[in-house]
Amino acid sequence: MARTAVHCVIHGKVQGVWYRAWTEKTALSKSLDGWVRNLPDGTVEALFAGEETAVADMLAACRNGPPLSRVTDIDSIPADDPGSTGFSVR
Numbered sequence: 001m002a003r004t005a006v007h008c009v010i011h012g013k014v015q016g017v018w019y020r021a022w023t024e025k026t027a028l029s030k031s032l033d034g035w036v037r038n039l040p041d042g043t044v045e046a047l048f049a050g051e052e053t054a055v056a057d058m059l060a061a062c063r064n065g066p067p068l069s070r071v072t073d074i075d076s077i078p079a080d081d082p083g084s085t086g087f088s089v090r
Contacts, residue, residue, distance in 0.1 A: 005034070005049035007079035010062055012072035014044045020089045022066035027087040030054040034082065037090035049081045 010019070015038050023036040023046060032054055034047035048058050065071050 001051045001053075003050060003081050004052045004055050005047065005079040005081040006055055006059065006076050007047050008045070008059065008062070008074050008076035009039070010044040010046065010065070010071055010074050013068075013070040014065065015042055017068035018066050019044050019069050022069075023062070024087055024089050026061055027058060030058055032058055032087055033085045035088045035090050047079055047082065049079070049083075049085075 020036045020038065023044070027034065027036070027048060030050065032048050032050040034049050036044060036046040039045050046062075048055050059074065059076060062074060063071055
């Protein structure tokens with residue numbers, strides 16, 4: 001299976017609602033590599049790498065996020081695949 005990677009910034013009510021923990025749990029369930037972190041402007045930044053379908057599924061899941069979040073937009077661009085690094089919260 002082909003691997004791909006995407007760097008994204010998630011906008012909306014995504015800080016203080018367990019978004020990073022939810023992202024880590026969801027990414028690990030999809031066997032993705034990468035990371036997630038809060039940015040000072042209130043957005044959440046993430047890198048997802050893995051099988052193309054799993055990355056696409058993760059981006060779709062991020063549009064909903066955890067129950068208390070409200071995602072208004074996701075900016076995403078292709079990224080370099082970091083390889084098998086696991087997934088972490090930064």
